[in-house]
Amino acid sequence: MQIFNDYKARADFLTVYVREAHPTDEWQMKSNVKDEVCYAQPRNLSDRLAIANDFTKRFKYPVPFGVDDMNNAASKAYAAWPERLYVIDEAGKIAYRGGMGPFNYNPAEVRAWLAARYGEVKHPEEKPADGDPQKAPETQVAKPESKS
Amino acid sequence: MKKIFMWIGISLGGLLLAAFIALSVMAGGPKDALYMVRYALPHMHRGNLKVGDAAPDAKLIALNGLDTFHVRERGSGKPLVLVFGSFT
Numbered sequence: 065m066q067i068f069n070d071y072k073a074r075a076d077f078l079t080v081y082v083r084e085a086h087p088t089d090e091w092q093m094k095s096n097v098k099d100e101v102c103y104a105q106p107r108n109l110s111d112r113l114a115i116a117n118d119f120t121k122r123f124k125y126p127v128p129f130g131v132d133d134m135n136n137a138a139s140k141a142y143a144a145w146p147e148r149l150y151v152i153d154e155a156g157k158i159a160y161r162g163g164m165g166p167f168n169y170n171p172a173e174v175r176a177w178l179a180a181r182y183g184e185v186k187h188p189e190e191k192p193a194d195g196d197p198q199k200a201p202e203t204q205v206a207k208p209e210s211k212s
Numbered sequence: 213m214k215k216i217f218m219w220i221g222i223s224l225g226g227l228l229l230a231a232f233i234a235l236s237v238m239a240g241g242p243k244d245a246l247y248m249v250r251y252a253l254p255h256m257h258r259g260n261l262k263v264g265d266a267a268p269d270a271k272l273i274a275l276n277g278l279d280t281f282h283v284r285e286r287g288s289g290k291p292l293v294l295v296f297g298s299f300t
Binding site for chain 1: 244247248250251252255256257258259260261262263264265266267268269270271272273274275277281283284286287288289290291292293294295296297298299300
C-alpha cells in the first residue's frame with residue numbers, strides 16, 4: 065500500500081474487512097485458485113477473523129485493520145461490498161466517495177485527493193498515473209481547503 | 213392480438229439474451245455471469261451516501277477477535293481513509 069506509506073503521517077487509514085467477494089462455495093475466480101486464495105464464505109466471526117489474519121500475515125499488511133461483524137453492518141452502511149474507498153474529513157463528513165468495486169475502485173483517486181491536500185509524493189520508479197479522476201461518474205471529490 | 217404478444221415475447225427474450233451476453237462478457241463467461249447474478253448482485257448496492265454527508269459509524273472487531281472499536285474512534289484530527297475489501 066504505497067499510498068499508506070506516502071501519507072500515513074498526514075492521514076489515518078483503516079481497512080475494513082468485509083464479506084468475501086469470491087469464496088470457493090460461491091463465485092470463485094480462477095485467479096484465486098491460481099493464487100491459492102481459496103476460502104469458503106465464513107459462516108461465523110471466527111472464520112472471518114481467521115481469513116483476515118491469513119491476509120495480513122501473508123502480505124505483512126501494515127494498514128490498521130478492523131473486521132466487519134457478521135451482520136455486515138459497516139459494509140451495508142457504506143454500500144461498500146465488494147470493495148470501496150472513502151475519505152472522511154476531520155469534521156466526520158464524507159470528503160471522497162469512491163465508485164463501487166471492482167470496476168470503479170480507483171486508489172489513484174484517493175491519492176489525488178491526498179495530493180491535492182498535502183502535495184504529491186513522487187517516487188523515482190513511478191510512471192505517470194493513467195486515467196482521469198473526473199471521468200469516473202460515481203466518484204465525488206470534495207475540493208479540499210487550501211492550506212497555506 | 214396474438215401476434216403483438218408474440219412479438220413482445222420475442223423482443224423481451226432478445227433483450228434478456230443480449231443482457232446475458234453482455235453480463236457474460238463483463239463477468240468472464242456464462243458461468244461467471246450466472247454466479248454474478250446469484251451471489252454478487254444481491255449484495256451490491258450503490259448506497260445513498262454523498263460527499264458532504266456525515267460518515268456513518270459502525271462497530272468493528274480487531275484482528276484478535278477480542279477488542280472492538282468504532283469507525284469514528286479512528287479519526288484523530290486527520291482525514292481518515294477507509295479501505296473496504298476482502299481477501300478473495
